Amino acid sequence: MNKMKFAEAMSMVDDRYYEEAENYQRKDGKRTVKRPLMLAACLVMSLAFCGFAYMASVYWGSGPADGSSFEELTKPFGTISEDENAFTEVEDSAWTRSELISDYSSVYADHSAMYDLNGNAIPSVYFSPAWMVIFAQEDGAGMRLDSGDTVTFDYVLKNKQSLEIEMGYILNGQYYELSKALGSHNETVFQADEAGEYYFCLTNRSSTNAVIDHGSITKH
Amino acid sequence: MLDDEEIIALFFSRSERAIQELDIKYGRVCQKLSYNIVNNRQDAEECVNDAYLSAWNAIPPAKPDPLHSYICKIVRNISLKRYDYKKAAKRDSVYEIAMHEIEDSLSAPDTVEAEIEAKELAGIIENFMETLSVENRVIFMRRYAYMEPYSDISARVGLSEKTVSVRLTRIRQKMRRYLIEREVFL
Incomplete structure (x- = not known):
């Protein structure tokens, strides 16, 4: 009876949900094997034409936001900078995916960086489009949760940046999306369905660098 | 392929071509939807035809917008009824x-x-x-x-x-x- 009522109700949901489901198109190249290859090809061409100095001239990647101005961190890609500190940031950035995730088929991010939590506080960091920042304890471990534990996960972007950021977590090699929002901040309350080591993370799904002002991951 | 408004206009003019155009545009989607429920090609075809008849009887005065979800919902409801009617049969749809x-x-x-x-x-x-x-x-x-x-x-x-x-x-x-x-x- 339950399922019959559910089936009946699904026939009554608004037309727009049917239309959305019918007309949905995955984003170009998203989550396909071609995407990394295309990105790699674009990168090689960029390096060939502009030289490595170009890559060093912008804050492409991810790193601590403290010590750099917001304007520098969010400078449009392609803007030549004389800031030599940026070079370090690029070198330090790992052009690899996190090994915490074994299956990338459902993951938007192509790169990742891991940062230590300060207690339950998220550090102020920047991260480029398609980058994922993963938060861990100082010893690199994730957050141990038991089934039923509740966690509040929130962040605020600097200078009221309004960007699309995806919140998620990694558990047992699998990435799970929690929520995705366009705005300057977001908060989600998560309840663990199973015990395990959870790594909470943010993915930049916009087209400019995101700069985290502050945030927290709090277990209740 | 006609757009929705043109198909609706055919319904309003009581042209049987309305059904043909509806089938050309949404027939495949409807067949698939029905088949996923009733798990039988013939039943699915009959459900879709019944849905077309329902649409014919309802338009006008109904003027559905969007047409796609309108016809899909009809197909879905008819297929669910058909399935319930034959539920004693296989349960592998x-x-x-x-x-x-x-x-x-x-x-x-x-x-x-x-x-x-x-x-x-x-x-x-x-x-x-x-x-x-x-x-x-x-x-x-x-x-x-x-x-x-x-x-x-x-x-x-x-x-x-x-x-x-x-x-x-x-x-x-x-x-x-x-x-x-x-x-x-x-």
Whole structure:
């Protein structure tokens, strides 16, 4: 009876949900094997034409936001900078995916960086489009949760940046999306369905660098 | 292929070409939707034809916009009725499997609460779907409205079947919590 009522109700949901489901198109190249290859090809061409100095001239990647101005961190890609500190940031950035995730088929991010939590506080960091920042304890471990534990996960972007950021977590090699929002901040309350080591993370799904002002991951 | 407005105009002029154009534009989608429920080609074809007849009788005065979801809902309802009528037969349609997997998410503790009406439940499901990302909402709709198998959903959204399966599991868990929090007992 339950399922019959559910089936009946699904026939009554608004037309727009049917239309959305019918007309949905995955984003170009998203989550396909071609995407990394295309990105790699674009990168090689960029390096060939502009030289490595170009890559060093912008804050492409991810790193601590403290010590750099917001304007520098969010400078449009392609803007030549004389800031030599940026070079370090690029070198330090790992052009690899996190090994915490074994299956990338459902993951938007192509790169990742891991940062230590300060207690339950998220550090102020920047991260480029398609980058994922993963938060861990100082010893690199994730957050141990038991089934039923509740966690509040929130962040605020600097200078009221309004960007699309995806919140998620990694558990047992699998990435799970929690929520995705366009705005300057977001908060989600998560309840663990199973015990395990959870790594909470943010993915930049916009087209400019995101700069985290502050945030927290709090277990209740 | 005519656009929706032109097809509606044919209905209004009582031209039988309206059915032909409707079939050209949405016949494949309707056939697939019906087949996923009734699990029989002939039954699916009959359900779709019945849906066309219903549309013919309803338009005018009805002037559906969008036409796609309108005809899909008719096909869905007719197919569900057909399935119920023949439910003593096989239970291996995508509809049966999809409903079986979501049943646990709908079951609630023993309660004396009055049962919720389907229309009210539809509103609650809409609110729940608003909490999902677009991608997850599409996956949910393709599975429980269009009754599609994982393989088709996987191809549509560009995720592996395994990922679609995991996503749906989590969506069902989330929906269960959502319904319980709102004391919705089915």
